[in-house]
Amino acid sequence: MKYIIAIIQPDRLEEVMQRLEEKEIHLVTVTNxxxxxxxxxxxxxxxxxxxxxxxxxKVKLEIAINDAYLKPALDAIIQGGRTGQVGDGKIFVMNLDECIRIRTGETGGPAIG
Amino acid sequence: MKTNRFWKWALAVATMAVVTGSAFAQAPSATSNTAPAVAAIAAPPVAAPAAAPAAPTPPTAKDVNSGDNAWVLISSALVLLMTVPALAFFYGGLVRRKNVLSVLMQCFILACVISIQWVLFGYSLAFGPDIKHLIGNLDWAFLKNVSIDTPHWDAVTASSYAGTIPHQSFMIFQMMFAVITPGLIIGSFAERMKFSAFLVFAILWATIVYDPVAHWVWGKNGFLGLMGALDFAGGTVVHINAGIAGLVTALVLGKRIGYPDRMSPPHNLPFAVLGAALLWVGWFGFNAGSALSAGGLATSAFVVTHVATAAAGLTWALMDWIFNKRPTLLGVISGAVGGLVAITPASGFVNVMGAIGIGVGAGILPWIFVSIIKPKLGYDDALDAFGVHGVGGTWGAIATGLWATKTINSAGADGLFYGNPAQLLIQLKAVGVTIVYSLVVSFILLKIVDLVMGLRAEPQAEKIGLDLTDHRETGYTVLD
Structure with missing residues (x-):
């Protein structure tokens, strides 16, 4: 499991979200x-x-993800977020120790999806 | 009892100011046409040596003109609007998030506390029967002898403040001026003065500085009015007076922690714009209302007020554009307020071209003070109460001596540009007296309050924000 933090341009958010959606990645938290x-x-x-x-x-996206989805997620953010100008932002990827769905108590990979 | 002591003290200090002001002790002439009230209704001051006219008769209830009274009452409401919400939101938007309530609170509480002060004794000190050209006596304390249905009449000068409206209409209109004047000072000491100290200072200042100065200029037989100083709606009484007090307060209190480079910008410019726009609207009551009648003079004051404001807002925007590369919204509204301030003393005496001249000056001079002189000198006039009101007011009072013309107001005077340089001199004297008095007395009052209870909020409170530390409230929640 990985944890992605991406800092992007505010006006690229719609584009990035749409591309994540296309790759069936729904879990995302967004902050100004x-x-x-x-x-x-x-x-x-x-x-x-x-x-x-x-x-x-800027806009910060946080995405917890199973390893299989890492590459598609990074592609989505890069494709949606890139304008070629200085200031397009950065993506940080970290290992994620645990994920728990509060409603059911599921843990690990199944809890993310 | 305490009041009485302040009052005596005010007299003493006022006397000092007059003595030091050498040239001001001119022989008082019998007729004064300078008070706005008189300006509106008095016949042209033509001396008729041969056939001396019979003394005018006091106005009675029959003389009350419903149109005039309606306009003055509406104007009173408009001037209240200038303090709350206009000034409150203008200033509130310019401070940081953590202090927005403290500024709104200061404006609102002034509307409460000065209104009470005014009916108890403030009105009587400012406008009551004259004592030695310096202050009113206490005959009108608690609004005793202030009629609700007949106009005012002064037997000594055989004239009225406003002969076509009930005396209490004049009183409530003037009350709103007394409310906003200490409110203007808030801009200088915002974000660092303790609420309790502010409250005590405001009451003292209203009583010992505002009331006497209002009497000198507008009161029957006040010495600046007798001298012929023109101040239609309060350039000296309100704006110079408050602006100078603001400068003194900023200097006595010292800079805010982190000023000038570690400060957040204004937290809500839309609030400031809302406030400035409402000030513009309310100011029609302030200036056109000062005609104290609903005739041509009110119309003229309304028009020049509007034109000067437009010219000043535009000028400040151009100054920003030329010297800072971009026209700023804060610049436009600052210029507009400066224009409103500057046209105030002139509004009953100048024509439209004079108004444009005054407006352009009001876009340039406060800009220079705020942009160049303040940073050079390093004092922390937080929201530029001095830079805009003190400087704009001084410019307006002087400009009145330039552009005043009897073609607008026969009860006024001609200025320098209409062949009467003496008027400019009179204006300068009135400005000088007001500056010296406000400077000295405001300083003394601040020092006294500081000694008794301390003026400045604790550094920790200043960092946390006065909303929370002085009022246990916050303007904005972060979470629902």
Missing amino acids: VMGRGRQKGIAEVYRSHREAGTLLK
């Missing part, structure tokens, strides 16, 4: 986040005062 990478932020100006240390709006 602020962040910055090489792209850096756009400085905001309030009454001529430039704000330091600005961040950009």
Whole structure:
């Protein structure tokens, strides 16, 4: 089992979700986040005062997944999220020790799907 | 008893201000045409040496004009709207999330507490029968002798504040000005002043600073009014007065933790825009209402108020565009408020071209203060109460001495551009007196409150936010 954290551009979310759907990956948690990478932020100006240390709006997807689905999931995120511009984001993949479905108490792989 | 002491003290300080202000002790003339009330109804001040006219008779209940009264009552409501919700949301949107309620609370509680102060003794101090051109006496405390159905009449000057509306209509209209003026100061000390200290300071300031200054300019036989200072709707009394107090408060309280570089931006600009737009609407009551009648002067004040505001909002946007590369929404609304402030003293005396001139100046001068001078000097006028109201108000009071013309208001005066440089000088004196008095007395009051109870919130409280620490509430929940 793997745990995917992907930071993407907010306007690519629809595209990524659709591609995940096509690959029958339904489990996903989405959060609005602020962040910055090489792209850096756009400085905001309030009454001529430039704000330091600005961040950009991003969207974070979290997906728990069985190993067989890892490659399709990564493909979906990359295809849906890529624009070729700086700031398209990153994907992090981690090993996942356990998954428990609260309703039934199922554990492991069956609990994810 | 306590009140009495403040009042005596106010007199003492006022006397000092007059003495130090050397040139202001001119011989009072018998007729004063400067109060807006008089401006609206008085006949042109033509001296008739040969056939002296009979003394005007006091107005009676029959003289109440329902149109005038309706307009003044509506205007009173519009001026209340300027404090809550307009100013509250303008300021509330500009602070950080954790302090939004503290600012709304400060504005709302002022509407409560100053209204009570006003009917108990504030109105009498400001507008009651004159004592030595400095303050009103207490004959009208608890609204004693303030009629609900007949207009005001002053036997000494044989004139009325407003001869066609009941005296209490004039009183309630002026009450709303007394409410908003200390409210404007909030912009300077936002996010770091303890609520209890704020409340005590506001009541003291309203009594010892606002009430006397209102009397000097607008009260019957007040010395600045007698001198001929023009202030139609409150440039000196309201905006310079509050702006200077704001600067003093910002300096005495010191900077917010993290200012200027480690501060979050305004937490809700749409709130600020909502507030500024409502200020624009409410200001028609403030300025056009100051005609105290529903005739041509009210129309003129309404028109120039609108035009100056438009010019100032546009000018600030252009300044931003030229010097900061982008026109900003906060810039447009700041400019518009600056324009409203600047046109206030002039609104009953200038024509439309004068209004455009005043508006353009109000887009440039506060911009320079807020963008260049404040960062250079490093004081933390959090929401620019001084930068916009102090600077805009000073500009407006001076500009009144430039653009005033008797073709708009025969009871007013001509300014420099209409061949009367003396009026500019009078305006400068009135500005100077107000600045010095507000500066000195606000400073003393702040120091006293600081000694007695401490002005500033604890650093930990400031970090957590005053909503939670002063009021045990939060503006926004994160979870349902």
